[in-house]
Amino acid sequence: MSMDVSDSFFGGFSLDFGFLAEASAEITHSGLSALDVCGMILASVGLVFFLGAAVGLYRFPDFYTRMHAAGKGDTLSSLLILLGFGLITLDDFSMVGWLLVVKLLAIVLFIMLTSPTSTHALMRAGYEDGVEPVTKRSPSTKNTKKEGES
């Protein structure tokens, strides 16, 4: 079964999900419930924020500013996507479903705790290693005394 999946994944995106729909029919039923819609919206917003983080990682000028994009964009987008998929999966309010949501919340909490910590460790390593921060002379920083001109 796993071979089938990898074949279809790498053979383009026109997929036949008949067998997958069968496999997941016991958790997600065919019609869209309100929870599904909420989950989809949350996950989409999370994807948008992750787009911001990825573009920031690509475009920002130096190591420290890239760290801003990575450290902040990671947390909220992970939270939103995980909660969204939690809501999509949580269709029957059974014990198993609730345990699943608790585990997802544990992942979210863990990411919220560890992402700033590893950001901080990397920042400190970079700073003590002597990576120079870019300080661009833009009007907002250097002309604070001559505000009348700008």
Add this chain to the structure above:
Amino acid sequence: MTTEGFTVFAGAALFVLMLPALYRVAVGPTSFDRLVAVNVIGTKTAVLLVVIGTLFGRLDMFVDFALAYALLNFVASLAVARYLNRTRSMPEKKPAKRRAPRKKKAKAS
């Protein structure tokens, strides 16, 4: 749009959005740039595992993988950051600083 379709879309989007980070891993000027990007990719892989679990309908199993992966990712990035911090800043910097003034003296005299 069905939930399956949306799940496939979300997984594909996550994968595509990892590419800028992968670019940063490939060309990042300093090793810390690469490390940041690897950290981001690792966090998103944990999320991608949850998405794949939803697709297979076995989220109860994949959620444990995602948890373990997030944990390992944190420990790995912390360990590498500490390693780079120790090895670079302690023994090599002081000789490098001493060498610079010597050259200036040689030029002056």
Add this chain to the structure above:
Amino acid sequence: MYPFLVFVLLLLNWVAFSGKFDAFHLGLGAFSALVVTLLSQDLLFSDRNKSAGDRFAEAGRFLRYALWLLWQISLANVHVFKLAITGSGQAEIAPKVVKFKTKLKSDFAKFVFANSITLTPGTVTISITGNQFLVHAISEATAQDLATGEMERRVAEVFEPEVAV
């Protein structure tokens, strides 16, 4: 009291993560939680002199602070998105490194404060030495937001009410 609290927390974690409720697995969980509690219960809750009422009040205040922090995280993400995508945001980037001293005393309060700085718009903590914070701000406006000290006041209200005011 504190060892018992640690034991209960560990056992709750075990139950949530295993998801099995038969006698064998619960017994195994209780045994593991007991062993871990005996070996390393001193790692959690560093200040053991606080009373239970103080702890619960602190947890309640921390929960309210976490909600405020969540709102700040959303603002930070919108800010990063604006900086990354739009042209005016790109022009706004003017990083600077800020140094300041904090009034917070306990290590945990400093840890929460440093993480909050990292998660709020435009600022990331670089290092803490003693009570000296080194912060990287992405633009002048965010550095000024930090200088007002509002977040430090909020953290102090949660963990050290006697320092705040």
